[in-house]
Amino acid sequence: MGQAETEGRTVMMPRIGDDAPSFEAATSQGNIDLKDYSGKWLVLFSHPSDFTPVCTTEFVEFQKIYPELKQMNTELIGLSVDSVPSHIAWIRSIEENFNTTIGFPVIADLDKEVSMKYGMIMPGESQVETSRAVFIIDPDQKIRSIIYYPLTTGRNMQEILRLVKALQTTDEHGVSTPANWQEGDKGVVSPPKSQEEAAERSQEDGIEYIDWYISKKDI
Numbered sequence: 414m415g416q417a418e419t420e421g422r423t424v425m426m427p428r429i430g431d432d433a434p435s436f437e438a439a440t441s442q443g444n445i446d447l448k449d450y451s452g453k454w455l456v457l458f459s460h461p462s463d464f465t466p467v468c469t470t471e472f473v474e475f476q477k478i479y480p481e482l483k484q485m486n487t488e489l490i491g492l493s494v495d496s497v498p499s500h501i502a503w504i505r506s507i508e509e510n511f512n513t514t515i516g517f518p519v520i521a522d523l524d525k526e527v528s529m530k531y532g533m534i535m536p537g538e539s540q541v542e543t544s545r546a547v548f549i550i551d552p553d554q555k556i557r558s559i560i561y562y563p564l565t566t567g568r569n570m571q572e573i574l575r576l577v578k579a580l581q582t583t584d585e586h587g588v589s590t591p592a593n594w595q596e597g598d599k600g601v602v603s604p605p606k607s608q609e610e611a612a613e614r615s616q617e618d619g620i621e622y623i624d625w626y627i628s629k630k631d632i
Contacts, residue, residue: 426532429559433457433550434530438492440518441500445490447554454487454577455550458568459533459543463495463503467567471545472504473511474570486552487577492520492527493543535561549577551584586632599629 427434433455437446458475460468472491479489495503500519508514522528522543533543545562557580562568579590588600604626605611611625621629 427530427548427556427559429556431556433548433554433556434527436527436530438520438522438527439497440490440520441497441504441515442518445518445520450488450550451554452552454485454552454581455490455548456482456487456573456577457490457492457531457548457550459492459528459531459546461542461545461564462493463499464506467565468493469503469507469511471567472507472515473513474568475517476513476515478570478574479516481574482577485577485581489517490520491517492522492533494522494525494528496523497521547573549580551580582632588630588632591629600632602628602630 433447435447437444460471462468475489475491482489493500500521504515504519520527525534528534528543531546531548533546535544542564545564545566545568547558547560547562547568548556549558551557558576560568560573560576575595578596579594582588582590582596582600586600588602591598591601594600599621602620605614614620614625614628615622617628619630623629
């Protein structure tokens, strides 16, 4: 983990490959424990504040992808430093104004315990609001991806979906995914580890051979 200074405290910033920091927290749907999500993929995201315009558009869009995430054994949890009553009131407003029922829990991180553990507060941008952070956590509760967005920029939900699918594809098929990969595209085969393997690569069945260090295959 890396270090960062927030509100006069030195905190450890989690990195890809680290164990996801454990937590118990109050949410808009009751208390949750990270351990409850063991065996599932998890998208944990923070937003700056309830009752703000960009965050509202994001919640509507997160809800749109939530059913597809659930089909992929993936849960969704939101977080901000607002209270449970604030979350409930805002969610009700979203439901009334956008005809959207929010089905995922939202952590009320008033003491900033979870956001500090995950490095969700960027002091150079805001000392009091959580940034637009996205953490993808795998079934073994390892952090597999971290994305940060500035306060002014809403997230692209299709990219979050694509990223979860790519990570799951890597785990299932042992391949990497190339730029702009979409579900159904070929995966990238790991480069050969010896001259002998490099010489044999072009002869392998089911391989789209481009050069010794880059080949693709159907998955």
